[in-house]
Amino acid sequence: xxxxxxxxxxxxxxxxxxxxxxxxxxxxxxxxxxxxxxxxxxxxxxxxxxxxxxxxxxxxxxxxxxxxxxxxxxxxxxxxxxxxxxxxxxxxxxxxxxxxxxxxxxxxxxxxxxxxxxxxxxxxxxxxxxxxxxxxxxxxxxxxxxxxxxxxxxxxxxxxxxxxxxxxxxxxxxxxxxxxxxxxxxxxxxxxxxxxxxxxxxxxxxxxxxxxxxxxxxxxxxxxxxxxxxxxxxxxxxxxxxxx
Amino acid sequence: xxxxxxxxxxxxxxxxxxxxxxxxxxxxxxxxxxxxxxxxxxxxxxxxxxxxxxxxxxxxxxxxxxxxxxxxxxxxxxxxxxxxxxxxxxxxxxxxxxxxxxxxxxxxxxxxxxxxxxxxxxxxxxxxxxxxxxxxxxxxxxxxxxxxxxxxxxxxxxxxxxxxxxxxxxxxxxxxxxxxxxxxxxxxxxxxxxxxxxxxxxxxxxxxxxxxxxxxxxxxxxxxxxxxxxxxxxxxxxxxxxxx
Numbered sequence: 412x413x414x415x416x417x418x419x420x421x422x423x424x425x426x427x428x429x430x431x432x433x434x435x436x437x438x439x440x441x442x443x444x445x446x447x448x449x450x451x452x453x454x455x456x457x458x459x460x461x462x463x464x465x466x467x468x469x470x471x472x473x474x475x476x477x478x479x480x481x482x483x484x485x486x487x488x489x490x491x492x493x494x495x496x497x498x499x500x501x502x503x504x505x506x507x508x509x510x511x512x513x514x515x516x517x518x519x520x521x522x523x524x525x526x527x528x529x530x531x532x533x534x535x536x537x538x539x540x541x542x543x544x545x546x547x548x549x550x551x552x553x554x555x556x557x558x559x560x561x562x563x564x565x566x567x568x569x570x571x572x573x574x575x576x577x578x579x580x581x582x583x584x585x586x587x588x589x590x591x592x593x594x595x596x597x598x599x600x601x602x603x604x605x606x607x608x609x610x611x612x613x614x615x616x617x618x619x620x621x622x623x624x625x626x627x628x629x630x631x632x633x634x635x636x637x638x639x640x641x642x643x644x645x646x647x648x649x650x651x652x653x654x655x
Numbered sequence: 656x657x658x659x660x661x662x663x664x665x666x667x668x669x670x671x672x673x674x675x676x677x678x679x680x681x682x683x684x685x686x687x688x689x690x691x692x693x694x695x696x697x698x699x700x701x702x703x704x705x706x707x708x709x710x711x712x713x714x715x716x717x718x719x720x721x722x723x724x725x726x727x728x729x730x731x732x733x734x735x736x737x738x739x740x741x742x743x744x745x746x747x748x749x750x751x752x753x754x755x756x757x758x759x760x761x762x763x764x765x766x767x768x769x770x771x772x773x774x775x776x777x778x779x780x781x782x783x784x785x786x787x788x789x790x791x792x793x794x795x796x797x798x799x800x801x802x803x804x805x806x807x808x809x810x811x812x813x814x815x816x817x818x819x820x821x822x823x824x825x826x827x828x829x830x831x832x833x834x835x836x837x838x839x840x841x842x843x844x845x846x847x848x849x850x851x852x853x854x855x856x857x858x859x860x861x862x863x864x865x866x867x868x869x870x871x872x873x874x875x876x877x878x879x880x881x882x883x884x885x886x887x888x889x890x891x892x893x894x895x896x897x898x899x
Binding site for chain 2: 472473478480481484485487488491492493494495496497498501504507508511512541542543544546560565578
């Protein structure tokens with residue numbers, strides 16, 4: 412007989428592109444950057460090179476706007492063989508200041524779902540990126556009060572989730588993670604034996620994409636097209652648990 | 656009759672310049688930066704301008720190496736009226752990569768004190784700066800195992816400490832904070848009615864310095880010249896509590 416799982420006592424949400432728009436902010440900055448370098452190179456070449464520099468610099472500078480900005484500057488120097496002008500680099504820094512100050516746009520249906528879930532379980536945010544930037548977005552989002560815990564982490568590996576669960580005394584079978592990134596929000600959570608729901612965002616950074624052959628090995632992958640379907644899914648899941 | 660305080664159940668340490676050397680890393684990078692700009696301006700002028708840009712950018716970029724680097728780049732552009740060369744800016748980015756990779760040098764007597772305290776209370780690190788950078792230093796320090804909790808925060812305000820204490824269910828009168836910065840580690844902790852010990856470091860960033868007139872209003876300020884004196888102080892404090 413299969414042991415029936417407990418209801419989820421803690422539901423955690425990723426933040427960027429799960430609770431609020433984020434990828435567009437990077438996309439728009441990248442478009443500005445490409446425009447800046449367009450006298451020197453083709454769009455495709457600039458885009459490809461920036462991607463390479465970003466991934467190369469992740470170990471030095473991590474995720475977030477500041478690391479992205481340093482990578483843009485480094486790309487600009489490399490692609491112009493040092494001919495980039497001071498005021499052009501200043502434009503890149505100004506882009507970063509704009510990115511940091513962008514209004515936080517909460518995604519559709521998020522607040523309604525949080526409102527319903529709030530009375531049923533403990534809500535948490537688990538996000539990666541710059542600490543100051545994530546805290547600032549959280550504070551400005553208008554939805555901070557729904558959450559009991561916010562965790563900003565530098566990477567989302569299986570060990571990261573293990574540590575968070577241990578820290579807050581959360582049994583694995585009572586934890587559900589919801590997010591737009593298979594690589595960061597879903598697979599590492601399934602890997603430790605907890606539950607996760609994937610809600611794809613219309614655009615995902617290529618570095619966060621996962622190969623189909625890897626995906627095929629996960630039987631218990633739940634994918635929903637919109638956060639509003641989470642409540643229905645939880646309800647169905649509960650009935651199945653009761654029947655098990 | 657004065658209510659006697661409980662013994663400290665949790666002792667928290669600041670990290671940079673309390674557990675390990677840090678300010679020298681910034682100082683050395685700053686010296687390199689000044690050397691880079693020396694064809695353009697006097698040392699004093701560069702130093703002053705960099706300090707201004709750093710403080711101006713704290714709200715955008717926060718504390719830590721990445722924000723400092725963006726401020727160095729912005730200063731270089733401003734002080735050369737945009738004439739700074741691409742390869743010179745690359746040197747600044749390379750400085751940042753070196754800073755991030757610097758070995759972590761734990762300060763004298765720290766490990767002996769942690770070893771003794773470990774059996775008596777719960778140990779914690781409360782530090783501000785770049786999340787990835789602080790976590791990486793913590794992991795490389797060799798002293799991570801002494802600590803039960805690490806908290807990386809974006810600011811150290813009274814409310815920050817209130818939140819950390821609430822989160823871990825720590826009564827104020829059972830908490831002691833130890834650090835080198837009066838502004839960040841000591842005064843905000845005293846402000847919420849908890850205890851703090853100031854252990855000055857030989858150099859402190861001017862932005863972290865506190866005016867004497869403010870200091871004069873704190874009666875319960877404890878200052879020790881070295882972390883090795885903490886144990887003796889706690890012993891004395893305990894006897895005084897018992898006599899009270």
